[in-house]
Amino acid sequence: MxxxxxxxxxxxxxxxxxxxxxxxxxxxxxxxxxxxxxxxxxxxxxxxxxxxxxxxxxxxxxxxxxxxxxxxxxxxxxxxxxxxxxxxxxxxxxxxxxxxxxxxxxxxxxxxxxxxxxxxxxxxxxxxxxxxxxxxxxxxxxxxxxxxxxxxxxxxxxxxxxxxxxxxxxxxxxxxxxxxxxxxxxxxxxxxxxxxxxxxxxxxxxxxxxxxxxxxxxxxxxxxxxxxxxxxxxxxxxxxxxxxERLPEGEAVEESVIAGVAVDLGQVKVTVVGVPDVPGAAAKIFKIVANTNANVDMIVQNVSAAATGRTDISFTVPKSDGERALKALSDAKETLGFESLQYDDQIGKLSLVGAAMRSATGISAKLFEALYEAGINIEMISTSEIRISVVTRADSVNDAAVAVHRAFDLDGDTEAVVYAGTGR
Amino acid sequence: MxxxxxxxxxxxxxxxxxxxxxxxxxxxxxxxxxxxxxxxxxxxxxxxxxxxxxxxxxxxxxxxxxxxxxxxxxxxxxxxxxxxxxxxxxxxxxxxxxxxxxxxxxxxxxxxxxxxxxxxxxxxxxxxxxxxxxxxxxxxxxxxxxxxxxxxxxxxxxxxxxxxxxxxxxxxxxxxxxxxxxxxxxxxxxxxxxxxxxxxxxxxxxxxxxxxxxxxxxxxxxxxxxxxxxxxxxxxxxxxxxxxERLPEGEAVEESVIAGVAVDLGQVKVTVVGVPDVPGAAAKIFKIVANTNANVDMIVQNVSAAATGRTDISFTVPKSDGERALKALSDAKETLGFESLQYDDQIGKLSLVGAAMRSATGISAKLFEALYEAGINIEMISTSEIRISVVTRADSVNDAAVAVHRAFDLDGDTEAVVYAGTGR
Missing domain, CATH: 3.40.1160.10 (Acetylglutamate kinase-like)
Structure with missing residues (x-):
């Protein structure tokens, strides 16, 4: 039983x-x-x-x-x-x-x-x-x-x-x-x-x-x-x-390279403009953000412009954490010595996930090419062992998902049935 | 405090x-x-x-x-x-x-x-x-x-x-x-x-x-x-x-003779017609009723007609218990030897309550007179130490209450304000 x-x-x-x-x-x-x-x-x-x-x-x-x-x-x-x-x-x-x-x-x-x-x-x-x-x-x-x-x-x-x-x-x-x-x-x-x-x-x-x-x-x-x-x-x-790893012996399953394409419209991007390019600057910024309990997802730091000795640092957080992080940074403007803050709630994140990504090659190249062909601009990139994520404009992330889904041969023969509502 | x-x-x-x-x-x-x-x-x-x-x-x-x-x-x-x-x-x-x-x-x-x-x-x-x-x-x-x-x-x-x-x-x-x-x-x-x-x-x-x-x-x-x-x-x-009895010493309160007049339209009357007038007949009937968990309130037994050796026994129970009691009696018709059953859901009960009734006299006479003057017929009577209850037709019990309330000088100078709804 x-x-x-x-x-x-x-x-x-x-x-x-x-x-x-x-x-x-x-x-x-x-x-x-x-x-x-x-x-x-x-x-x-x-x-x-x-x-x-x-x-x-x-x-x-x-x-x-x-x-x-x-x-x-x-x-x-x-x-x-x-x-x-x-x-x-x-x-x-x-x-x-x-x-x-x-x-x-x-x-x-x-x-x-x-x-x-x-x-x-x-x-x-x-x-x-x-x-x-x-x-x-x-x-x-x-x-x-x-x-x-x-x-x-x-x-x-x-x-x-x-x-x-x-x-x-x-x-x-x-x-x-x-x-x-x-x-x-x-x-x-x-x-x-x-x-x-x-x-x-x-x-x-x-x-x-x-x-x-x-x-x-x-x-x-x-x-x-x-x-x-x-x-x-x-x-x-x-x-x-x-x-x-817990499969019964002999029940090995061949993993597909890509399991799925996820879209997240629930994040915002905060950019700290003109951060003095000195050791520890990023650490200070993210300590302040962490103290607001904001859940930082992606981080991008521009290459420093040699002439000014300053750089821009962008990061994404869930929408619900965005304003809190912004306020904390704004309050610490003098200590951090940056020039200004930018807040962008019109971003979308597309993620490609697959366990076989560990060993497969050329995944990111294929992803970037699919996005390029669909005319979609990539603003940020982050990767884990089995995931690649890119940030695009919010209004193009759905098109991006359709394009990437097709490029990785994930499309099915029929349209999926969609029901309304979600549970708790 | x-x-x-x-x-x-x-x-x-x-x-x-x-x-x-x-x-x-x-x-x-x-x-x-x-x-x-x-x-x-x-x-x-x-x-x-x-x-x-x-x-x-x-x-x-x-x-x-x-x-x-x-x-x-x-x-x-x-x-x-x-x-x-x-x-x-x-x-x-x-x-x-x-x-x-x-x-x-x-x-x-x-x-x-x-x-x-x-x-x-x-x-x-x-x-x-x-x-x-x-x-x-x-x-x-x-x-x-x-x-x-x-x-x-x-x-x-x-x-x-x-x-x-x-x-x-x-x-x-x-x-x-x-x-x-x-x-x-x-x-x-x-x-x-x-x-x-x-x-x-x-x-x-x-x-x-x-x-x-x-x-x-x-x-x-x-x-x-x-x-x-x-x-x-x-x-x-x-x-x-x-x-x-728990009042602080010296705080004696003079009790009025009558505290109030209550009306109950939630009872039904069951009459067992033609019960053999032998010792133990009533006991048998009410044992059967008690086994249905019906809550018997008032009981009236008619004087036996010598010629037939039979009598009628009426009792009241809450409406919710009525049909259960009726069915149990009907099932026991042969054992009990009665002639027929009557079920009356058009009764009303009026009760006069007052602690000083214990010592006061003439209360019931005054009650019956008030009902007589209002042209209301009394079908059953029961009393406790501080209460007299009478059963009337359902459609006259409210008139009865008004008449009795006036007869015992309970009427106030103004009309009471009534709110809707009751709590659990």
Whole structure:
């Protein structure tokens, strides 16, 4: 008998009909002879509605109370889901994060999982019940309070449960058919991948692919959890996210050179103009930026103009961090001795990801050529072992993705089907 | 420094604006130098909306899951209320029933409080915080599950907290100005009472007065908690529900003969026609009714007709219990040997309640005369030490209340203001 962990996002349980459909799918998995543990998000827009209510009541959100408020959303969906399954004649029990033993630190709104002690879940499984767990939430032993995990929380709950229960697979049900070679809304001929390595998935997720949250992928990778991304709206096979090193012997998989092309429109570029070209100048700048908790992604330093002894340093950060970084630098203008600051929120980032990039050659040349032929200007470049990223103008990054996707022979024969909405 | 427990019902926290208004009132109580503990219901129609969702998902409601579902309503309101208070610059902390130490048995949907261990509430009070507790919910140590208290739950939560924390008073905020001599929607000249004994309140509540739930009044009486019923929509003085035996010395209160007139349209009359008039016949009938958990209120047995050796026995039960009782009796027709059953759902019950009735004379004569003059027929009569109840046709019970209210000089000078809606 296998143990399968499934995660259903908010769009999969948006209303009573959806909950009934998901209940049927869970029961089918159970009937196929598996133990089933389900992590579920809040219904549809519940979380946003609760946040709206909080904003109406007060502009200041006490983090402890906000977690108490938001965590009620999953209690509603999990209880309804358990009821729906019982209505189908199968035993089901729902558990809050606290009851499920999802122990976190006390950081409200972005709690880290410190331990998972699924004693009650094991008991329920032993008694033959289907187990439903509230995603996104945990419990701090330190503060004795309810916490929430923040972005990607429900995915992370599912992965953490799979790891703690030593599940055979963790199925992430979502509103798309799986992981695609690119965002099907941007690249119409994007192909669904049958398999992708966890390393590639990590790079894609951190490069703007939204199907899985980077945190859940990291957790899965660290604990050797195999992920299976599937649609809750049909029965297609989805995408398996696996660790090649943990493959059963003989099951070697030939890796494609390129797994996918990701687009990220969520970054801004800050340029510090006229920085004195002396040792330590860059260090000082990025220390100040780091102190604002801004997450610096790409960095480019121009070649110094010998005549002036000054240089320009550009970097990208998420839009939400941009103004904070700008203000901190502006406040330190005299200390840093630069001339001016530029802020550019019209950039797009395109990333090419593939595990076989390690050994393959000519990838970057091919990328640059494709962009050149499409008439797209490259403003910044950065690379990792299995990724190349370039920054372009925001309004040309989608065209860039289509061109690159074609150049690397990723195009499928048919157009991908796109569904609306995303889960928490 | 006094410790004041306040309870706000669903209509008092129906939306963000109401929550802000309640927060201000709580802060005023705090500023007046009191420690404040608040029990709060779910917002407005939340509970009904959650029940609707449950019905859409499945007709079979697993009690454990239903409690999990419904208890989320108070988590929302309590977190929002705590946030609103913090927004006003005062420290506030919200606690679930479980966190507040509201320990119950494991009867889902109608859990009984077995113990209140408000350790965390005391800690929060010691640290100067205003404490907000989810009404209606508790936690079973036995099943380790969340429970709900059922009808009157939030009132009971407030009273139980007041008892456990030895509060000076338990203020029940509602959408009416206090306890009235009769339902102001029925008797326009009903007067608000400044004081009423807990014994009278208990009789009124069990006779159909809806302002306080009988269970909360009983709990308050048993634990010596003084209740103060007030409107959350204005600052009028409300009604104090007190125990005369616990009054401070010298503070004797002259009791009025009649505290109020209650009307109950929620009962039905079942008549067992042609019961053999032999010893034990009534006992057999009411044993069968009791086995259906029907709550028998009034019983009338006709004088036996000597010629037939048969008699009729009528009793009243709450509408929700009526059909169950009827079916059980019908199933036992042969054993009991009666001729037929009659079911009458067009009855109304009027009750006259007053502590001084014990010593006063002529009360029932005056009641019957008032009804006679108003042309209203009496079908059944029952009495307790401080109450007389009569059953009339449903469509004349309101006229009866007006007539009796006037006959006992209870009419006020002005018409009472009536608000819509009631809390959980």
């Amino acid at each position: 296998s143990l399968i962990v499934q995660k259903y996002g908010g769009s999969s349980v948006a209303d009573a009909e959806s909950i009934k459909r998901v209940a049927k799918r869970i029961v089918e998995t159970r009937k196929a002879g598996n133990d089933v543990v389900v992590a579920v998000s809040a219904m549809g827009d519940t979380t946003d509605e609760l946040l709206d209510l909080a904003n109406e009541v007060t502009p200041i959100h006490a983090p402890r109370e906000l977690d108490m408020l938001l965590s009620s959303g999953e209690r509603i969906s999990m209880a309804l889901l358990a009821m729906a399954i019982k209505g189908l004649g199968h035993d089901a029990r729902s558990f809050t994060g606290s009851q499920a033993g999802m122990i976190t630190d006390a950081t409200h709104g972005a709690a880290r999982i410190v331990e998972v002690t699924p004693v009650r879940l094991r008991e329920a499984l032993d008694e033959g019940a289907i187990v439903i767990v509230a995603g996104f939430q945990g419990f701090s032993r330190e503060s004795r309070d309810i916490t929430t995990l923040g972005r990607g929380g429900s995915d992370t709950t599912a992965v953490a449960l799979a790891a703690a229960l030593d599940a055979d697979v963790c199925e992430i049900y979502t509103d798309v058919d799986g992981v695609f070679t690119s965002d099907p809304r941007v690249v119409k001929k994007a192909r669904k991948l049958d398999r992708i390595t966890s390393e590639e998935m990590l790079e894609l997720a951190s490069s703007g692919a939204k199907v899985l949250h980077i945190r859940a992928v990291e957790y899965a990778r660290r604990h050797g959890v195999t992920l299976h991304v599937r649609s809750s709206f049909n029965n297609s096979e989805g995408t398996v996210v696996y660790d090649p | 006094s410790l004041i427990v306040q309870k706000y019902g669903g209509s008092s926290v129906a939306d963000a604006e109401s929550i802000k208004r309640v927060a201000k009132r709580i802060v005023e109580t705090r500023k007046a130098g009191n420690d404040v503990v608040v029990a709060v219901s779910a917002m407005g129609d939340t509970t009904d909306e959650l029940l609707d969702l449950a019905n859409e998902v499945t007709p079979i409601h697993a009690p454990r899951e239903l409690d999990m579902l419904l208890s989320s309503g108070e988590r929302i309101s309590m977190a929002l209320l705590a946030m609103a208070i913090k927004g006003l610059g005062h420290d506030a902390r919200s606690f679930t029933g479980s966190q507040a130490g509201m320990i119950t048995d494991a009867t889902h949907g109608a859990a009984r409080i077995v113990e209140v261990t408000p350790v965390r509430l005391r800690e929060a009070l010691d640290e100067g915080a205003i404490v907000i507790v989810a009404g209606f919910q508790g936690f079973s140590r036995e099943s380790r599950d969340i429970t709900t208290l059922g009808r009157g739950g939030s009132d009971t939560t407030a009273v139980a907290l007041a008892a456990a924390l030895d509060a000076d008073v338990c203020e029940i905020y509602t959408d009416v100005d206090g306890v009235f001599t009769s339902d102001p929607r029925v008797v326009k000249k009903a007067r608000k009472l400044d004081r009423i004994t807990s014994e009278e309140m208990l009789e009124l509540a069990s006779s159909g007065a809806k302002v306080l739930h009988i269970r909360a009044v009983e709990y308050a009486r048993r634990h010596g908690v003084t209740l103060h019923v007030r409107s959350s929509f204005n600052n009028s003085e409300g009604t104090v529900v007190y125990d005369p």
